[in-house]
Amino acid sequence: MKIAVLSGKGGTGKTLISVNLAASAKESIYIDCDVEEPNGHLFFKPENIQSEEISIKVPTVDEKLCNGCRKCIDFCKFNALAYIINKPKVFNEVCHSCGGCVLFCPEKALSEKEIIIGEIQSGISENVAVLTGILNAGEKSGIPIIKKLLKDTHENKFTFIDCPPGSACIVMDSIKDADYCILVAEPTLFGVHNLNMVYELVKLFNKPHGAVLNKCMEGENPSEKFCLEKDIKIIGKIPFEQELGTLNSKALVLVRQNNKYRDMFSSLLQIVTKEVQI
Amino acid sequence: MKIAIPVNDKSMEASVCDSFGRTPYYLIYDTESNESVFLDNSAVASQGGAGIKAAQTVVDNKVNALLTPRCGENAAEVIKAANIQLYKTINDSLKDNIDAFNEGKLSLLEEIHAGFHGHGGR
Numbered sequence: 001m002k003i004a005v006l007s008g009k010g011g012t013g014k015t016l017i018s019v020n021l022a023a024s025a026k027e028s029i030y031i032d033c034d035v036e037e038p039n040g041h042l043f044f045k046p047e048n049i050q051s052e053e054i055s056i057k058v059p060t061v062d063e064k065l066c067n068g069c070r071k072c073i074d075f076c077k078f079n080a081l082a083y084i085i086n087k088p089k090v091f092n093e094v095c096h097s098c099g100g101c102v103l104f105c106p107e108k109a110l111s112e113k114e115i116i117i118g119e120i121q122s123g124i125s126e127n128v129a130v131l132t133g134i135l136n137a138g139e140k141s142g143i144p145i146i147k148k149l150l151k152d153t154h155e156n157k158f159t160f161i162d163c164p165p166g167s168a169c170i171v172m173d174s175i176k177d178a179d180y181c182i183l184v185a186e187p188t189l190f191g192v193h194n195l196n197m198v199y200e201l202v203k204l205f206n207k208p209h210g211a212v213l214n215k216c217m218e219g220e221n222p223s224e225k226f227c228l229e230k231d232i233k234i235i236g237k238i239p240f241e242q243e244l245g246t247l248n249s250k251a252l253v254l255v256r257q258n259n260k261y262r263d264m265f266s267s268l269l270q271i272v273t274k275e276v277q278i
Numbered sequence: 279m280k281i282a283i284p285v286n287d288k289s290m291e292a293s294v295c296d297s298f299g300r301t302p303y304y305l306i307y308d309t310e311s312n313e314s315v316f317l318d319n320s321a322v323a324s325q326g327g328a329g330i331k332a333a334q335t336v337v338d339n340k341v342n343a344l345l346t347p348r349c350g351e352n353a354a355e356v357i358k359a360a361n362i363q364l365y366k367t368i369n370d371s372l373k374d375n376i377d378a379f380n381e382g383k384l385s386l387l388e389e390i391h392a393g394f395h396g397h398g399g400r
Contacts, residue, residue, distance in 0.1 A: 073334070079327025082334050084359045091352055094327045 001276055002153065004178035006163040006171060006201075008194025010037075013184045013214035013238065016248060018162040019043045021272070022128045023255045024265040028158035031149050033174040035118065035133035035142035040162050042251045046123025046130040054133075054145045055114040058092045059101050065109035072101035072110060093140040118145050126256075146173045158269075167201040175202070180276045181209040182235070185223035187216055192226045199232060210235035210275055212268070235275065236268040279309045280341040281379060283372060284332075288316040293370040298346045298353055299329035305372065306339050309380055329353030329393060336362065345375050345384065350393035 005018040015032075019040050022030040032038040059072070059081070066088055073081045073088065080094040081101060092115065102110045118135040133149045135142040142164070150173075153159050163174040175181055181202045185195040195211070202209040210233040213223055217240045227234050238244070244261070247254050254261035284301030285292045295301035300322055306315045317339070321331035329349075333356035336344055343363040347370075357364055366387040367375045378384050 076327075077325060079321065079324055079331040079334075082330050082337070082356045084337055084356060085361075089356070089359060091327065091330060091355075094330065094352065 001155075001157075001180075001273070002159045002161060002178045003180045003182060003272060003276070004161040004163055004175040004207075005182045005184060006167075006175060006198045007165060007184040008167065008197035009190075010165040012165070012186050012191070012194065013212070014165070015040050015043070015162055016214070016238075016254075017182060017184055017212055017268075018160040019253060020255050020261065020265045021269050022158070022160040023126075023253045024262065024269045025127070025158040027127050028160060029129045029131065029153060030160050030162065031153070032130075032132045032162045033146050033149060033170075034162055034164045035135040035145050035170075036164065038132045038134060038162075041121070041123075041130060041132045043253050044123075044125035044128060044130045045251075046121075046125045046128075046132075049121050049123040052120045052122075053116050054118050054120060054148055055116045056095075056097045056144050057099065057112040057114055058095045058097065059090050059110045060113045061088045061090065062109045062111070063087050065107045067107050067109075069106060071104045071106065075100050075104050097144070118142065120145065120149060141170070143170055143173050146170060150174070150177060167197045171198075171201065172205070175205060175207060178207060180272060181207045182272065183209055183211045183232070184214055185211055185227075186214060187221040187223055187240075189222050192222045195223050195226060199230065208275060208278070209233075210272075212236040212238065214238045215240040233275070235271045236264075238264070279343065280339070281307050281309060281343045281345055281376070282336045282339065282341045283307065283345045283367070283375065284319075285316070285372060290314060290372055292372060294345075294347060294367050294372060294375060296347055298344075298349045299324075299332045301332070304332075304335065304339075306341060307376060309376070327352065330356055333357050333360075343379070345379060346387065349387055349390055351390050352393055354390045 005014045022028040032040040080091045082089045117139045121132045123130050133145040164170050183198050185191050211227050216237045255265050283305045284295040285303050285305045286295045304317045321328040329352045333353040337360040345365045347367045364387045365384040
């Protein structure tokens with residue numbers, strides 16, 4: 001069972017919710033897909049860490065073999081190649097690693113080389129297997145890391161996917177195989193705008209989904225109003241309180257510290273499990 | 279000397295386009311013969327890498343200088359690799375910029391932006 005946790009902006013509570021849901025399950029996998037700034041590991045402090053480098057393939061040119069036919073340049077719809085003063089030039093960060101230019105080169109002047117863009121760290125934190133995707137600073141896209149992170153997940157285990165913020169390609173890849181999406185929302189007008197972004201995304205992908213309202217306070221909650229208007233099921237509410245904030249700011253897993261929070265997330269996990277089985 | 283300028287229309291009265299990679303047309307202008315040719319920018323609707331493709335068009339037309347208000351880093355890399363001088367336009371008038379170029383009054387474009395790459399800038 002794969003459950004993705006997403007929101008339209010950072011700091012909404014994706015990590016709080018995915019970390020604590022994963023810790024509430026008897027046995028689970030937590031996957032941090034926020035590869036530009038992964039932070040779930042700060043809470044889990046996993047042990048026995050194994051690292052695996054992630055690389056992508058980009059073309060490289062043997063200038064002696066190139067006859068200037070430009071088949072590679074015409075083929076590349078991402079325009080990752082240019083032909084300047086009798087030699088092709090490759091823009092690695094524009095390349096999508098499709099390998100087409102190498103296939104089309106009649107002179108075999110192009111070949112593929114691997115460049116490392118980041119790594120995946122896996123470790124154990126009590127009942128949770130923790131997988132962390134890390135994109136190296138300056139790299140343009142973390143999607144190859146996310147594809148690899150989500151490739152080897154077990155179907156029969158609870159898997160929680162902590163998504164990157166927003167609704168761009170990198171989030172689409174993170175939720176692609178999810179059985180259920182949890183939309184995390186803040187109780188502000190800006191929060192509604194961000195909630196709508198991810199709501200439109202999960203609708204587009206036809207994913208079963210529900211909302212968790214985070215940082216709930218007394219008075220009107222614009223995100224709650226939005227959920228009622230759009231008929232989005234509210235599966236949980238998390239209060240805006242100092243005790244929770246203090247534990248979280250100390251990078252502690254709430255459910256491992258306090259029975260009140262254990263009960264809160266256990267019942268949220270039950271609701272999510274039921275929703276997935278419907 | 280041959281120069282290229284991104285323009286919004288196929289006319290000498292057209293304004294200079296704010297974008298190099300996504301401009302609809304280019305003016306290729308010969309400062310000796312005063313000959314002008316307008317080219318369609320095939321990169322205008324590119325999914326990505328518009329700057330690279332647009333720069334390729336400029337390079338293939340064997341110009342000596344490019345006059346543009348702005349230029350992204352990938353396009354600038356292509357332009358510079360082809361030894362084309364990169365100048366900053368002074369306003370949106372084609373005539374003013376050609377005159378300024380002829381009088382040696384244009385300065386080099388030093389500020390290269392990181393490109394927008396489909397995300398509306400950062």
